[in-house]
Amino acid sequence: MxxxxxxxxxxxxxxxxxxxxxxxxxxxxxxxxxxxxxxxxxxxxxxxxxxxxxxxxxxxxxxxxxxxxKVIDLDHGDPIMYERFWRQMGDKTTITIPGWQSMSYLSDGSNICWFLEAEFATEVVRLHKVVGNAVTEGRHIVVGTGSSQLILAALYALSSPDAAQPISVVSAVPYYSSYPSMADYQKSGLYQWAGDAENFDKEGPYIELVTSPNNPDGYRRKSMVNRSQGLLIHDLAYYWPQYTPISSPSDHDLTLFTASKTTGHAGMRIGWALVKDKEVAKKMTKFIELNTIGVSKDSQLRAAKVLKAVSESCEEENHKNVESFFKYSYNLMAQRWKQLREVVDAGDMFTIPQFSPAFCTFFGKETEPQPAFVWLKCEGDVEDCETFLRGHKIITRSGTQFGASPKYVRISMLDTDETFIQFIERLSAIQELE
Amino acid sequence: MxxxxxxxxxxxxxxxxxxxxxxxxxxxxxxxxxxxxxxxxxxxxxxxxxxxxxxxxxxxxxxxxxxxxKVIDLDHGDPIMYERFWRQMGDKTTITIPGWQSMSYLSDGSNICWFLEAEFATEVVRLHKVVGNAVTEGRHIVVGTGSSQLILAALYALSSPDAAQPISVVSAVPYYSSYPSMADYQKSGLYQWAGDAENFDKEGPYIELVTSPNNPDGYRRKSMVNRSQGLLIHDLAYYWPQYTPISSPSDHDLTLFTASKTTGHAGMRIGWALVKDKEVAKKMTKFIELNTIGVSKDSQLRAAKVLKAVSESCEEENHKNVESFFKYSYNLMAQRWKQLREVVDAGDMFTIPQFSPAFCTFFGKETEPQPAFVWLKCEGDVEDCETFLRGHKIITRSGTQFGASPKYVRISMLDTDETFIQFIERLSAIQELE
Structure with missing residues (x-):
């Protein structure tokens, strides 16, 4: 055995x-x-x-x-592993909204993003300052119904209605599996999916989606095309200390974050964009106006409370006997990645990415990347890793959906402890059986 | 004088x-x-x-x-006049959400609309039954981030990605001012705005938006094109007893409602669709998945509580000393329309729509339509009513935005008491001065 x-x-x-x-x-x-x-x-x-x-x-x-x-479904990146932390926090992040509150469409008519709740904006700025992962000075905040809506808003804002043809949208393989369908599902004449950024050689303007750390493989990324007419959207959903060392505050033209991956509150559907150019922020706001006439105020208020609690947990960690949200989630991720590496290393069937440690300014020490997904490769004769694992009742997302080989799959690392343990056990059993 | x-x-x-x-x-x-x-x-x-x-x-x-x-801004239909009712309700509709609740993307994986909160769906069905304004049996409920998102989801669901050309989207003049830009802002190859339904004579399939009671003019409507290849979206945002007599439960293929106009909670951004065809419901769900990966759970839970309170206020009215939400809002609208008619009738400058009373099954008596907007016409020499009123610091929306003459404007009837009184006073002063 x-x-x-x-x-x-x-x-x-x-x-x-x-x-x-x-x-x-x-x-x-x-x-x-x-x-x-x-x-x-x-x-x-x-x-x-x-x-x-x-x-x-x-x-x-x-x-x-x-x-x-039992079928173990790790196809989606549902971040429910954080639930226990928020249970431990008790009433601290409980929100109470009276029936008469937040009835208007409007939040602040003087702000470019007129549906942005001031409280939420304050906590976004504060959290980025506490974590040190993004420059917020000189940025307009645009709130979105999750970062998905903001990706679409950014595509709309960066494209021109007068252009002779749709602007190309690219991202380096393996790219987030939803990018192609998000770019193309409306058959928009403004923008069009053009595939892998590394192979992109069309002249003229283009939009590049830079996901860093990358979904699905967890590596840090920079623009791959690097030409003068490129418009960049930096999707930094996973640029938080539990997933990757924070090297310096990100400082781009258009950066996206989401509560789903930051704190685990996917059900709130709250994301935010930090936008340097006023006109781009205006167009993104216009998109959201036409798309959903703003963003749930209830969720913005709840997100404000949650982000505030995260900032406070960080600030209190040093002088009170408190474990910050990021320390808690960092430890949990570290434990899971350790377990995973041990199971994978015990056999020859699978390989997973190797990362170099780097200094994390937030933790003040060297840490290792421990992404929210594992980009697992089936070695040997298994050509279709997704089908192979499905045969063992582990549901994953095939590499083909990310523009990559079917020998790869993406697997969520953010499910419940129960599911994660079952996954580890099953992976171990597969290596033993095959 | x-x-x-x-x-x-x-x-x-x-x-x-x-x-x-x-x-x-x-x-x-x-x-x-x-x-x-x-x-x-x-x-x-x-x-x-x-x-x-x-x-x-x-x-x-x-x-x-x-x-x-003071500038009186009645351009938007922000329904804040309902706030007082909800204040009077006290804690009854206060919602408390612990920090660990509703974290997952998922609500009910077995439902076509997998992000639909069961509690919200239950209260939607209950309210339609109490009011008698829509058949819910044999319908799939799709929740949206306001009904705007559902309109876009419906356009997506009813169009075909394989069609040789975009399907025409029409609505009878005066149509809701956002329809043209909602249909065209993405330059979609799936659907395209084709203007006034009454003048539409292109062969082949088309989508008709039927808004009833109509925004901006408040009249009840049926399909205007009435050809065999028409796909209808019934936007019934205003088919509630405070705005119009409820004649019978609506019974269409695809019907949209929104909390914004029903209870005044625009800031929640919650709408719902009642959809007969399973495949259409699936495609609408897919649209929302790609657009925003679901709909705020916080707002769905809050909406459930608010709709429940409305249903209960109706059920309790008969045997307790309670004024139902609809009776309250009906009376308020009736008072406002009475005031408006008196001011308008006192001069020759303006005219407003005339409505016939009809039996309302909800109130069990004849009532008169009292729309959420007044479709006001400047009579005489004033050719541009919007500019004219702006000169008197009343901000309205020009008839041109609804595909109609600039002699018309749309004015919100749902603002605060303070603003409404100022509006009435200013209208009276204009008639006196001119």
Whole structure:
């Protein structure tokens, strides 16, 4: 039997190692009878601090079936792993909105982005200052219904209605899988998807989407085309300390962020753009006006409260016994990436990206990138990694959707502890079986 | 001096008549000295139940300036007149959202509209049943970031990516001023604005936007083109009892509603579509996925609470001493339309639409349409009504933006009491001066 690597931090190492071994022994013993080991199931529940129901259920076979046959869906990057942190925060980020509040379309008629809540803008500026990941001075803030809407708003703002043909939109392979359909689903005459930035050789103006750290592979990026007529959109959704070392404040013409990846509040649908050029900010605002007549005030107010709590947790960390949001999430990501690397390294079937550590100005020490997705490659004979993993009931997103080879898949690292442990266990079992 | 018409309900008639006369006398007396009458200002404040500060300020001239020179902006249909009702409701519609709630993108993976909150869907169905204004059986609910996003989603869903040319989008003049730019701002190859539905004679498929009651003129509408290849989008934002008699439940293929006009919560950005065809609902959902990856959960939850309170206020009206939301808002609209008609009828300068009363199944009696906008016509020599009124510091939207004559303007009837009273006063003064 292949030795199961240690999956948890030091204090869990011994217990987990024993558990995994026991699990695999029991699996081997009971495999023919269609049974599974209840102990492993309850151990996992225990790890997730949700073990109340353990050792009370009478049917071991039903437990076996539900555990063994469960489909693990890691296709989307739903950032629900942060939920526990926000539960621990208790009432600090609870928001109360009376029925008569925030009824108007308007937030601030004197602002270019007239639907931007002042409170939210204040907390955006504050958080970037605390983290040191973006210059906000001399920028207009445009709020969006998630950063998706802001990407579309930016494409609209950077293109010209009078141009003879649509402006090309490019991004380097592997690019975020939604970029091509976002650029093309409206069959817009303003802009058009033109594929891989590295192979782009058309003359004239173009828009390049620079995602850094990149979704799906987690590497830091700069513009790949680097010609004079390029208009750049910097999608920095993952430029936060839990995912990558913060090297310096980003300082671009048009930069996008989103609460979904910053704090895990995807359901709020709140993103923001930092925009240098006034006319671009105006056009982006116009886009959102025509698209959705503004952005939910309720979510802006809630986002303000959440971002504020994050900033405060950072500010209080040094002089109170508080773990900042970024330290908490950094540690969680570090633990997961460690577990993943150990499982992957234990066999020859898979490889994952290797990153160099770098100094993080936020943590004041060297840290390693630990992206929100793993860009996993099936080695050897497996040509279609997505189909292969689906055969093992792990749902991932094929490399082909990112303009890359089907030997790659993107897998979310932000799911619940339960799902992540199941994923690690299944990956380990695959290496053992194949 | 021209007799000033009675502007308020009977109990205010005498007092208001005296006030208006006094106001005009004082205006004439003090005109040269740049002063105004504090009494009128305070009377208006009194009418707005906000008279605390009256008779305490020392500077009459500053009051004069702020009152006389204020620009009255009734261009947008910001529905803030409902705020007082929701204040009166106290905590009943206060929503509390803990920081850890609603973090996921997902609401219900088994629903076609996977980002639709079940609570919100339940309250939508319930409210339509209580009001009797829409059939919900056999319909898929698609939630949107306001009904604007749903209009775009519907255009996307009803058009074909394989068509040789964009499908024509039409609506009868006067049409909602945003329709042309909403259809064309992306220069989409899927659909294209084709103007007035009544003059549309192109062969082949088309999409007709049927707004009923119509924005801007308030009339009930049916499809104008009425050919076999027409795909209809029914925008029923104003099909609620405060604006128009409810004749029967609407029963169309694709119907849009919005919280903005129903309850006045424009800042929530919540609209919903009732969609008969499953494939259309799927495509609309796909549009919203690509556009904003769903709709704010916070606002959906808040909307659920607000719609629930409206339904309950209707259900409780009969057996408790409660005024339903619709009765409250109906009465307020009735009062405003009465005041407006009296001012308009007192001179020859303006005309406004005339409506026939009809039986309202919700109120169980005959009611008259009292639209959210007044479609006002400048009679006589005034060719450009918008510019004319702007000269009197009343900001309106020109008829030209609705595909109609510049002799018309659209004016919001949903602003605060204060602004509405100022508007009525200014309209009266114009008739007197010209």
């Amino acid at each position: 292949v030795a199961v690597p240690s999956l948890f931090s030091l204090r869990h190492l011994l217990v987990l190692s024993l558990a995994l071994n026991l699990s695999l022994i029991l699996r081997a013993l009971y495999h023919q009878r269609g049974e599974d080991n209840k102990w492993w199931f309850c151990f996992k529940k225990k790890m997730m601090e949700d073990a109340d129901s353990c050792f009370t259920t009478s049917s071991t076979s039903s437990l076996h079936n539900s555990t063994r046959e | 021209v007799a000033v018409p009675s502007l308020f309900s009977l109990r205010h008639l005498l007092v208001l008549s005296l006030a208006l006369n006094l106001s005009l006398i004082l205006r004439a007396l003090y005109h040269q000295r740049g002063e105004d009458n504090k009494w009128w200002f305070c009377f208006k404040k009194k009418m707005m139940e906000d008279a605390d500060s009256c008779f305490t300020t020392s500077s009459t001239s500053s009051l004069h300036n702020s009152t006389r020179e």
